[in-house]
Amino acid sequence: MEAQVINIMTYEVIGSKDKAVAVIAYGVKTPKKLAKNIMKTHKNIKSVLQKTGERTGVYRIHPCKLLAGNKNTEVIHKENGFSIKVDPQKVYFSVREAEERQHIANMVKSGEKILIMFSGANPFGIAIKKKHSDVYITSVEINPAAVAYANKNNKLNKINRVRNICADIRHAKLEKFDRIIMPLPETAISFLDAAYHFAKKGANIHVYTFNRSFNEAARDVADTCHMFNIKCHKVGEHKVLPYGPGIYKFRIDLKV
Ligand SMILES: C[S@@+](CC[C@H](N)C(=O)[O-])C[C@H]1O[C@@H](n2cnc3c(N)ncnc32)[C@H](O)[C@@H]1O
The missing domain is CATH 3.40.50.150 (Vaccinia Virus protein VP39)
Known part of the structure; x- marks a missing residue:
């Protein structure tokens, strides 16, 4: 499955049809309700994070909190015929x-x-x-x-x-x-x-x-x-x- 970007302004999805993580944008209202809906609708999404601030530090990583699902957020993202293994909580990565x-x-x-x-x-x-x-x-x-x-x-x-x-x-x-x-x-x-x-x-x-x-x-x-x-x-x-x-x-x- 190629990048699953459902609503780029609200959240982005990193991963594959087997395992993906949704990352809700900073400042989105009622994020817990949204996280529940995302997990219910997309069976491949095993974790939902929300950004809690802008990218920080030398490593340029978004601070995030886990709203729902598995705390292991390492995924293999599929893009244009290749794969990128990444944990968005540890490493910069942008599907955009x-x-x-x-x-x-x-x-x-x-x-x-x-x-x-x-x-x-x-x-x-x-x-x-x-x-x-x-x-x-x-x-x-x-x-x-x-x-x-x-x-x-x-x-x-x-x-x-x-x-x-x-x-x-x-x-x-x-x-x-x-x-x-x-x-x-x-x-x-x-x-x-x-x-x-x-x-x-x-x-x-x-x-x-x-x-x-x-x-x-x-x-x-x-x-x-x-x-x-x-x-x-x-x-x-x-x-x-x-x-x-x-x-x-x-x-x-x-x-x-
Ligand atoms: C905007 S991210 C881009 C990462 C990657 N190129 C990508 O497109 O996913 C910038 C990266 O530069 C790294 N970085 C920042 N300062 C650096 C430095 N002085 N030398 C090497 N890497 C650095 C950060 O850790 C971060 O992973």
């Missing part, structure tokens, strides 16, 4: 980014060496590998629980040439890459100097940012590149998803 993962996978070229910064359980890496078996992927993530899931996801999807490193990207010792993906919209821009350091001449860098408009997003990226003396130019831009009132997640594509 499935389309964006495909956009990135579609830009990748045969044989590339790719760096995924801030890789979480590595849904970007798996999505890319499922389309391009001959690429080499290095994923760097600071949350050990996320890296453990990334390693499990390599096995689950029977993929190789994906190296998952548990580290702060600022302290990682790595070679140079053809493509660098930076999916940490809150602060990715401030890591552009690290991305540049790891970029081959001609490399593509995809940086994510929260802004009000394309112009603001492009200006923030350009100002930061100027500050870090990064020599690159913008080759693309994309509005990924709405984030809050008047705020969107944007992707800016750079060429070194």
Whole structure:
């Protein structure tokens, strides 16, 4: 079964037809009643969580409380022909980014060496590998629980040439890459100097940012590149998803 997103504003469902977890949005009224209804209507949903706040901390995880069902909230999410094992209480994961993962996978070229910064359980890496078996992927993530899931996801999807490193990207010792993906919209821009350091001449860098408009997003990226003396130019831009009132997640594509 593909992603079961019933009402994206009220709750999202992560998992499969066998076992899924529903995560009710922060601030939804009468959440216990909703949790009961969800469990009654969808037999695959074994747990219902509610977000109790915005994503916090370095690991970018929503604080949640269990409203109904099993306290074990580890699931295997099915997306575009691959599987992602994840516990949303321990690791960042968003079903809403499935389309964006495909956009990135579609830009990748045969044989590339790719760096995924801030890789979480590595849904970007798996999505890319499922389309391009001959690429080499290095994923760097600071949350050990996320890296453990990334390693499990390599096995689950029977993929190789994906190296998952548990580290702060600022302290990682790595070679140079053809493509660098930076999916940490809150602060990715401030890591552009690290991305540049790891970029081959001609490399593509995809940086994510929260802004009000394309112009603001492009200006923030350009100002930061100027500050870090990064020599690159913008080759693309994309509005990924709405984030809050008047705020969107944007992707800016750079060429070194
Ligand atoms: C927005 S999440 C994206 C996770 C994953 N790419 C995905 O799409 O599901 C950002 C991730 O960056 C990680 N992170 C934050 N700061 C980091 C750093 N300095 N070095 C490496 N990883 C970092 C967090 O733990 C979190 O898992």
